[in-house]
Amino acid sequence: MPAISFQSVSKLYSSPRGPIKALDGVSFDIAEGEFFGLLGPNGAGKTTLISILAGLARSTSGQIKVRGHDVQADYAAARRQLGVVPQELVFDPFFTVREALRIQSGYFGLKKNEAWIDELLESLGLADKAASNMRQLSGGMKRRMLVAQALVHRPPVIVLDEPTAGVDVELRQTLWQFIDRLNKQGNTVLLTTHYLEEAEALCGRIAMLKAGRVVALERTSELLKAASSNVLRFKLDGQLPAEFTSRARVTGRIVQLPAHDAHEIEQHLAAIRRAGLRVEDVEIRKADLEDVFLDVMAAVPADLVPA
16 A cells, blocks of 8 residues: 555646646655655646645545545545645744644644654754744744654654755754654655755655646656766856757856767867857766756656646
8 A cells, every 4th residue: 555645636726817727637656665756846736736635725636545545535544644844934933842842742632742752852953942932943943843743743654845945954964864764764755845966865766747747757766867968067257158058057157068978078168169268177977866857847848738
C-alpha cells in the first residue's frame, strides 16, 4: 500500500474568463519510506495539490489516499497520518512555544507527549525558546516552530511545502539533518522546493509538474543520467551574444551553457571571442537537476499545456 496515492486528481477554479484548470489528471504513488520531490515553476499546481492532500481544498475529480485513507471520505484518519509544514508563517501569538506544542498535541488526542516535545525542541534548535511567546520569535524561529507543530503527533508521512524559503543556512542544515534522520527511521517525506540542489541531494524520486500536469516522473539518478549535455561555466564582462541567450543560464557575470562535447565547447568560446569578449574562470561540469528541470520544462509542447 502506498504512503500517498494521487489518482487522476483534477482541480478547476471558476473565473470571469471561464474555468481555470489548476490540476489536470495528476496520478502517481509515493511508497512508504520514500523521500519524494515535487517540483515545478510557480503556478504549476504544487501548492494546490498539497492543499487537497491536507484537506484544505477539495479536488474537482479524482482521489487522494494517505496510507489507504481517502482524504475526503475519511478525513480524520488521513489527517492523523500527515504532518504538513505550510509555506505561510501561521502562528498563535498568545502562547509560548511549549504551550503551542502541547495544544497541537491535544488536537490529536495526545496527553503525555513531553518527551517528544523536548526532542523536537532540541533537534530544531528551539530548546532555549521554549518559554518564549510566539510573537517574540524571529522569522527563522517561527519557521522551525511550524516544523515542530507539524511533527508533534509523530506522523508517519511528512509534507514539506517550501520549508526553507527565505531562511538562513543554519536552519536549512538543522532541518535537513533532522528530516533525514526521520526518513531513515521510516518516515515518508514529500518535499516541494525551488532550491533544486536540495531536491537533488535529498530526494530519491522526483515528479515535475507544469501547468497542472505531470511532465516527468523518475528516480533522481535516472533524470540526471538522461541529461543531454555537460555544462560550460564561465564569467563574462559584457553582453552575451544573441545566439546564446535562449540557451544560457545567466546569474550576474556567471554564464552557463549546455555543451555536448569538446568541439561544441570550443565553438562556444570562439563565438564569444569573435564578439570581442573575454571569458574568465572557465570550467566544465556535469549537468545538475536544475539543468534537467529547465530541459524538461522547455521540452513540453505548448499544445499539451492546458489553458
